[in-house]
Every structure is written in C-alpha cells, then in structure tokens.
Amino acid sequence: MSTHDPNCIFCKIVAGQIPSRKVYEDEDILAFHDIQPWAPVHFLLVPKRHIASMAQVGPDDAALMGRLMTLIPRLAAEQGCNPYPEGGFRIVCNTGVEGGQEVHHLHVHVMGGPRPWSRG
Numbered sequence: 001m002s003t004h005d006p007n008c009i010f011c012k013i014v015a016g017q018i019p020s021r022k023v024y025e026d027e028d029i030l031a032f033h034d035i036q037p038w039a040p041v042h043f044l045l046v047p048k049r050h051i052a053s054m055a056q057v058g059p060d061d062a063a064l065m066g067r068l069m070t071l072i073p074r075l076a077a078e079q080g081c082n083p084y085p086e087g088g089f090r091i092v093c094n095t096g097v098e099g100g101q102e103v104h105h106l107h108v109h110v111m112g113g114p115r116p117w118s119r120g
C-alpha cells in the first residue's frame with residue numbers, strides 16, 4: 001500500500017534517507033519535529049504513503065485520517081503542550097500554493113507550548 005515519490009522530501013524522511021527527530025511512528029503514520037519550529041512544541045504528522053495534500057483526500061482515507069487526527073491530543077501532551085483550556089495547541093494543514101503549502105506531501109502541523117511563540 002505504500003507509495004514513495006523519490007523527489008519528495010517527506011517521503012525521504014519516511015524512508016530514513018533524510019534524518020528527522022521522530023515523535024511517533026506506526027505502520028501508516030510518522031510524526032517528527034519541524035526543522036524550523038514556530039512554537040516550543042512543533043511537530044508534523046504525515047501519512048507514510050505519499051498523498052500530495054488534503055486536496056487529494058477522499059472517503060478511502062477516512063480511517064487513516066481519523067487515526068492521524070486522533071493521535072494529536074496524546075502526542076501533543078507527550079511533547080509538552082499544556083492541558084486544555086489554559087494550554088492547548090494549534091493544528092494547521094496548509095493545502096496548495098494559495099493555502100501556503102511548501103512541502104507537497106500531506107502533513108498536519110501541531111504547535112503548542114507557552115507563549116510567546118517565534119511565529120503565529
């Protein structure tokens with residue numbers, strides 16, 4: 001089931017060809033720290049399979065995306081996001097050029113931790 005785009009930086013991270021600081025991994029999903037964090041906690045969740053963006057997601061991806069999203073509270077807490085409601089976190093999924101997406105392999109940003117943040 002895994003597709004790999006040899007020109008995709010996140011496929012290379014999934015394959016271990018580019019190193020990353022891993023947060024979580026299972027058969028279908030990888031989470032790793034963003035190389036240029038905006039916040040004290042800033043990691044990315046990606047499907048291991050190359051999906052270019054949220055614009056390509058459909059009904060067949062419901063289980064994968066459901067698992068990816070429902071991992072977020074647990075991983076955010078493990079990585080140091082403070083508890084809701086005083087703490088919390090921000091989820092961002094830039095989609096397409098006008099959506100601000102720079103890496104065209106679907107990823108969800110999770111940002112949190114004490115303010116101020118360097119951006120956002």
Ligand code: 5GP
Binds near residue numbers: 020032034101102
């Ligand atoms: P986008 O603008 O596509 O939503 O965000 C892409 C994110 O990927 C950026 O926050 C950027 O810092 C991060 N990023 C780009 N290249 C690498 C890399 O090689 N390693 C890691 N860990 N993060 C990266």
Ligand code: ZN
Binds near residue numbers: 005011
């Ligand atoms: Zn990819």
